[in-house]
Amino acid sequence: MTAVVVDNVTKVFNQGRSDEVTALSDVELTVGDGEFVSLIGPSGCGKSTLLRLVADLIQPTTGTVTVAGKSADKARRDQDYGIAFQQAGLFEWRTVLRNVELPLELRGLKKAERRAKAEEMLALVGLADFAGHYPAQLSGGMQQRVAIARALAVQPPLLLMDEPFGALDEMTRERLQTELLGICAKTGTSTVFVTHSISEAVFLSTKVVVMSARPGRITASIDVDLPARDEAARQSEKYFEHVTAVRQALRGVPAKSAT
Amino acid sequence: MRRTLYVLLGVAIFAALWEGYKLVGSPDGTVLFGVRFLPRADDLSMPHLWTVLQRLGRPELTGGDPVWIVVLHACAFTFGITAVGFLGGALVGLLLAVLMQQFRIVERGLLPYVILSQTVPLIAIAPLMAGWGGTIMPPWATVSVIASYLAFFPVAVGLLRGLQSPTASGVELMRSYAAGWWRTLIKLRLPASLPYLFPALRLAGAAAVVGAVVGEISTGTRGGIGRLIIEYSREATSDPAKVYTAMLGAALLGLFVAGVVSLLEVPLMRHRRHVEVVTL
Secondary structure, eight states: OEEEEEEEEEEEESTTSTTOEEEEEEEEEEEETTOEEEEEOSTTSSHHHHHHHHTTSSOOSEEEEEETTEEHHHHHHTTOEEEEOSSOOOOTTSOHHHHHHHHHHHTTOOHHHHHHHHHHHHHHTTOGGGTTSOGGGBOHHHHHHHHHHHHHTTOOSEEEEESTTTTSOHHHHHHHHHHHHHHHHHHTOEEEEEESOHHHHHHHOSEEEEEETTTTEEEEEEEOOOSOOSTTGGGOHHHHHHHHHHHHHHHTOOOOOOO | OHHHHHHHHHHHHHHHHHHHHHHHSOTTOEEETTEEEEOOOSTTTSOOHHHHHHHHHSBSSTTSOBHHHHHHHHHHHHHHHHHHHHHHHHHHHHHHHHHHHHOHHHHHHHHHHHHHHTTSOHHHHHHHHHTTBTTTBOHHHHHHHHHHHHHHHHHHHHHHHHHTOSOHHHHHHHHHTTOOHHHHIIIIIHHHHHHHHHHHHHHHHHHHHHHHHHHHHHHTOSSSHHHHHHHHHTTTTTOHHHHHHHHHHHHHHHHHHHHHHHHHHHHHOGGGTOOOOBOO
């Protein structure tokens, strides 16, 4: 079964008004199970819009979105995905643990059950010792890790991330990238990851989807096969080949398929 | 400890100003261009503070209870009215705020009237409400209605602001959890509104005291501190310290209510007290 199928989707904002904008035009996207797909493109290319369509936070004007074999609306109601935004968006009145418990609470899990699960997730992102802290006491990188733990808490088959590391410094960013890959490998989660960093997209993804703006559409889809994804991989020739391919695709040079 | 010191310091400064003015001020007041610029400093207008305190200890009428007991009883009576008015007003304010947050059209339609309600002179509507006493509610309850009329306003406006404070991503997060209106309200909007709610409640508490005191006077309800101020002020020419004892009671009542309201926030604002940031 495929995790996400976006079929011929067009999204028009403010339809019929003078400020009508076509955010996405005829978009086709498939995310297979266990795949890590990055959406990359200039601002205004509709990559966040596409993510929000998959999350059913907005609805397509035409076309259909299928998540885990169901309609996007049904998938959202079944909590078939976890989501993380650029801003961690933790609830400041809840402790770290209770923040991670939130989606479990809304699912109606028993207290002991959700506590155990949340603790497990915090251990996964390396914050087990900070369960009792409040978000305001944590650094930006730690808050973002809590947000990832929260997104993973219901163990969704699909993880949606909208520039989750965008506001972090380069060092924290690279460390969290490695952690995220580890977590995805461990949990077998499929991921759709929005970014505007080429290196981040290539390092993380099995497929990089390049988009262009006005109207937003997909211009290239580049498969990335790195033998390993560790610190050494960041220096490998193959890695730079892919980075070049993505860069050329972004500039509109016809992408020669990376092999 | 330090706070207590500051409070005592404030009282001391007030006492020094009062007695200092009595010392240097003209007993007939200072008149500039035919207007009395500074008040009279004679014992009839400004009794010595110790006279006021002494008056508290002496009987109200010959052979009656000491004044401090009478004032305390009156304050307790008014506190009851204030508490009912405060709770009623807070409840109405809460309902209005939730309605206005949920329905944009209600906010547009209702908010101007909510603001307008506070510009209507209380003295004008109090007699109308006084008419309800004894028929649909006991007379003291009409004073509570007046108190709640003043108290609901800060809660409605402050809480509306608080309910609207969550970021778009917070609201989207709740949507991604398939949480409906009610659960978004309980889990996100209400907790997020607390920093806005508590200052509003403090204002509402003060407004409820004012409403209760003024309401007692304009509806002619007996037994409370507002009525006592009026009664004692009639004796001001012969017993000037007496009216000040009642005013002191009203002021202390206001402080007491403010204190009780701020106690509410202690258990709910725990997260605001930890500020040190860990970096890892």
